[in-house]
Amino acid sequence: MKNDVTIGLAGLGLIGGSIALALKSRDDRYRIAAWDRDREVVDKALSDRVVDIAVSPDFSEFGVCDIVFLCVPVYAMKDVLERLKPHIRSDCVITDVGSTKGDVSLIMAEAGVSNQFIGGHPLAGSEKSGYSAAKANLFENAYYVITPGKNTPEHNKQLLLSVIRDLRAIPLEMTPEEHDRATAAISHVPHVVASLLVNLVRELDGPDGYMKTIAAGGFKDITRIASSSPDLWAGICLSNREMILKTLSEMEGQLSDFCEILKDGNRDELIRFFTTARAFRNSIADMPKSIIERQYDIVVDVEDRPGIIATIATALAQKGINIKNIGIVHSRENEEGALEIRFEDEESMKAGMETLSALGYGVKAR
Numbered sequence: 001m002k003n004d005v006t007i008g009l010a011g012l013g014l015i016g017g018s019i020a021l022a023l024k025s026r027d028d029r030y031r032i033a034a035w036d037r038d039r040e041v042v043d044k045a046l047s048d049r050v051v052d053i054a055v056s057p058d059f060s061e062f063g064v065c066d067i068v069f070l071c072v073p074v075y076a077m078k079d080v081l082e083r084l085k086p087h088i089r090s091d092c093v094i095t096d097v098g099s100t101k102g103d104v105s106l107i108m109a110e111a112g113v114s115n116q117f118i119g120g121h122p123l124a125g126s127e128k129s130g131y132s133a134a135k136a137n138l139f140e141n142a143y144y145v146i147t148p149g150k151n152t153p154e155h156n157k158q159l160l161l162s163v164i165r166d167l168r169a170i171p172l173e174m175t176p177e178e179h180d181r182a183t184a185a186i187s188h189v190p191h192v193v194a195s196l197l198v199n200l201v202r203e204l205d206g207p208d209g210y211m212k213t214i215a216a217g218g219f220k221d222i223t224r225i226a227s228s229s230p231d232l233w234a235g236i237c238l239s240n241r242e243m244i245l246k247t248l249s250e251m252e253g254q255l256s257d258f259c260e261i262l263k264d265g266n267r268d269e270l271i272r273f274f275t276t277a278r279a280f281r282n283s284i285a286d287m288p289k290s291i292i293e294r295q296y297d298i299v300v301d302v303e304d305r306p307g308i309i310a311t312i313a314t315a316l317a318q319k320g321i322n323i324k325n326i327g328i329v330h331s332r333e334n335e336e337g338a339l340e341i342r343f344e345d346e347e348s349m350k351a352g353m354e355t356l357s358a359l360g361y362g363v364k365a366r
Contacts, residue, residue: 011071017134
């Protein structure tokens with residue numbers, strides 16, 4: 001990799017901001033040129049010393065870049081490319097960070113930049129959005145899919161791969177078709193299903209709101225992603241419409257089969273259904289690097305009394321153990337503890353379990 005690489009970011013939200021933060025935290029090899037439709041965001045990044053060059057609306061400053069990341073929705077890419085094309089060098093790599101690749105590849109072909117384009121999709125994110133939510137470690141140990149074309153120059157691919165590794169991500173190469181088929185099943189349809197479940201409960205709940213009140217445990221886990229941006233997910237569904245419809249059609253068939261098993265009261269088939277699902281889900285969680293982000297959660301058996309969260313948090317802080325989230329478990333349907341704690345990594349989780357166990361608390365990993 002060259003000693004000095006200039007990275008362009010068209011869009012400085014969660015992903016663009018996290019790319020800038022991650023690369024700036026590495027060393028001084030990277031210069032960051034950034035544009036965002038909200039100039040105040042760029043000014044904030046400049047004052048944070050996360051960005052070196054503020055890009056004007058005509059995009060002329062992107063002419064110095066070795067790679068430009070398009071961190072904008074698919075519907076905005078044509079406009080961004082029109083402004084970008086007159087200024088970038090012929091050896092500049094263009095990449096994106098979107099969750100669909102088929103539509104983006106067509107846009108690049110229409111713009112005549114297919115040879116410079118390498119599709120990209122970091123499998124990392126958050127329900128939060130915007131530069132204020134960006135994190136330097138967002139991509140650590142996450143898969144980062146790239147979809148180079150047949151005519152992609154090898155040195156362009158290697159340059160992008162070196163940057164991805166400096167993000168602490170794990171590169172994974174696919175075709176655009178393979179990517180869109182996979183993400184429809186493991187990302188897009190789950191978002192649809194989560195929202196369907198939430199809307200189902202909203203419609204079934206009575207005026208007393210009991211369903212909403214006791215919604216916890218499994219329901220909250222499976223519907224967490226329904227809190228994501230509606231505008232973003234409407235765009236994603238339209239962009240990967242064909243693959244999502246195919247996956248939903250397959251799911252519809254499996255749901256119909258399950259209904260028949262339940263109508264027949266076939267206990268053996270029900271056990272087989274849940275057993276195969278559990279076995280496959282456990283095999284995903286046990287993989288060292290999984291497309292499904294592994295979470296490091298524990299539940300702690302404590303008395304529900306004033307100050308207990310502060311007591312636990314202080315005990316962990318005194319040992320230098322950082323926690324990601326902490327809160328009361330309001331349902332004991334699936335858990336034996338009253339307090340749930342999430343850690344950043346496995347090492348922190350193990351240290352937290354040892355610390356709290358030594359203090360006499362009942363602790364187990366989720």
